[in-house]
Amino acid sequence: MRLSLEARAKPARIMVWASPLIAAVGSIIGVSILFAVLGRDPLAALNILFVAPLETIDGLAELGLKATPLLLCAIGIAVGCRAEVWNIGAEGQFTIGAICGGGVALAFGGNDSWWLLPVMLLAGIAGGMAWAAIPAFLKTRFNAHEILTTLMLTYVSIQLLGYLVHGPWKDPQGYSFPQTRQFEADALLPMLIEGTRLHIGVVFALASVPLGSILLGRTMLGFQIRTVGAAPAAARYAGFSRNRIVWVCLLLSGGMAGLAGICEVAGPDGQLTPVISPGYGFAAIIVAFLGRLNPIGILFSSALMALLYLGGEGLQVSMQLPIAVTGTIQGMLLFFLLAADVLINYRVRLKPSRAAAGATGHA
């Protein structure tokens, strides 16, 4: 007997949603083995990873805090992916959004102006959009692939942030630490729950779920986006401009990543530092695919990914495990997801081995 993959007559709908669950279970098994190999009690470690963060109000608030940038970035990425526009540079657009909004905060903070926060948020969105406009231009004008350009621009943006906080924007009273001065109180996002760090940004993130669903499912623009992704020749035939869709998708996902960036620095951080994101923009790619490029699915997958970040921190503190464990689990999730996705189009069958097949063929 041998295992063989056999093409399904049509894609299995149930597997589209079963596959993320298989991936989650596979990752839990994988990570348990990892804990055991590292000499930790797997059950205790899983408890710290998945249960402990959810037991307190503070933990839940932190979960929302971490899910906010993931959700914003992932929904933007997912809309692009539906048109086969692969923006994998959300991390860079996030960074530029933080720089632009943060710049407004540093320049105009402390005057108690009512317009400061809205302008900061708009500056963040505009920064993310502008950063994503570069790959959009390169793709529509020179056919340069956005996977390369968006990724490379991410490193440029991180260098730019490093230059600013080491140089012109460095806090003069900061003992030479590479960071800007603290934002004034009027440049910080209002908190939602007193005593926690959960800020108003989570409202934007949650609002993006129904808005994303409506865009993709009910608007003509969303229909065009899906058509360009599913059948480019059909889009051309229907008269939908691919270039326009490339621009829309990149500007939208760039703007959302930029909003996530400014919310992060005007929320929990309150200043610009060389490292403002623990890889939210990259993790959001996993979140988007885990959520099946569907805004409602992404709501759940972003919560799961936020939990991984939180639990990973818990493991660092109480079990002295390195932060790399979080990255490993993220990697496992993606790995198992891609493997399980094969089952959408194929099924596993046990087949008699070749020699046996020859014999039965004449029966």
Added chain:
Amino acid sequence: MDARSLTPRLRLSGITKRYAATLANSDISLSIAPGEIHALLGENGAGKSTLVKIIYGVVRPDAGAIAWEGAPVEIADPNAARRLGVGMVFQHFSLFESLTVAENIALGLGASETIAELTVRIEEIARRYGLAVEPTRHVHHLSVGERQRVEIVRCLLQSPRLLIMDEPTSVLTPQEAEGLFDVLRRLSDEGCSVLYISHKLEEIKALCEHATVLRAGRVVGECDPRVSTEQQMAELMIGGALPTAHRAAPLREGRPCLEVARLTLMSDEPFGTHLRDISFTLRDGEILGIAGVAGNGQKELLAALSGERRAPTAEAVRIGGVAAGLLGPAARRRLHQSFIPEERLGRGAVAEFPLRENALLTVYQAGFVRGGLIRFASVARYARDIITRFNVKAAGIDAAGSSLSGGNMQKFIVGREIGTNPRVLLAAHPTWGVDIGAAIAIRQALMDLAAAGSGVLVVSEDLAELFEISDYIAVLSGGRLSAPKRTHETTVEEVGLLMGGKMEAGAGPAVADAA
């Protein structure tokens, strides 16, 4: 001839092949005598291709036995088939454009012969069978008919005893097809059997001495095509009485609805065909048929008319009198032009979208979107209307495009394009690969639209179809269009000569451009 009474060259018994949910071949038995030209007849999806792939060793049957010259054999792969003496000319050729004919053939043979030796052998074979093939020419210079001859020579070099031809005439002019039949008859006289796959009944009557008819994976009948009528064979194929299409009496001459003036357009693809100085006028209530062998500029002309490619000037294309040459597809649709494209899934419709969304694809400007939001209730009603009016067999408006058969998908697309009452309808190969029942329904729909006053332009390779429905026929060859002629004032022979590139005096020779 007593050869017919000898051991059959090939005998299949009880061949069965099942794919996931469908039974492609069920208990098929047939036998081919030495030197016999045997037709395999059936609609798309009847199981012809699967059966042929089994004979050629591409697919292994689940059950059944194959006997070659009386001895049981198992054909493991195409190499084994070739060693037995089975040659096959596929519908789609596998030739490298940038190599010469001899180089291409050498690749396929994989023998240790030098190109020079091979060239001599190719010329010998070509002379013996009257196949015009020049071994030193590059393939990208060759017409489709010439390419097919290369494939045939490739097979003949291996002295086959059974030659399988899969829909060979779909790419040939009538004269080229006649030439092919001569070659096949000569092969038959020399004792080589031919398995000839087609759904063109007039050809089978002219060529074959025995026919096996398949329907839904089973043998539903055998006949002698020289004796049976086309009507009888068609009814065997579709398993019922043959419906017919009727053309309403032609109207008086209408006003121009689509005018093309001196359109010249360079192809944007390597090895594409440039359009040269194309002019014609389509009038309200008329059907203009454009005949021609594939690859002579049909794709390019349709893209230029639909707006997927822009013309050099606005005046080159006028729709309803409006200069439209520089407009894109959406803007041309606003001028009440519709288009049925050649490819169904992937262009005319999106495979993974439900019919409800596929209905929206091209009619979104007809009041189905308000304030950027899709009015799904109206779209659903439109989709349901199409399904009812064109008798589309589908599980409902939520069925994915990919779940429909080719013919039903095409009926849906035709319904969608006609449903907005266009003034101009462009139809590319509207019944290609569609079963007979659907083809008749589609032709009827085109004729009804013209009778209601719209202009219809049909590009097709099926001459019988064009002669049945068109008021005028023009021929596209080497990117040039002949002057449209009234259908009843021209003949299949005349159109065939034009398809072969013989334009009227003054138009100059049509040369398919290479680079």
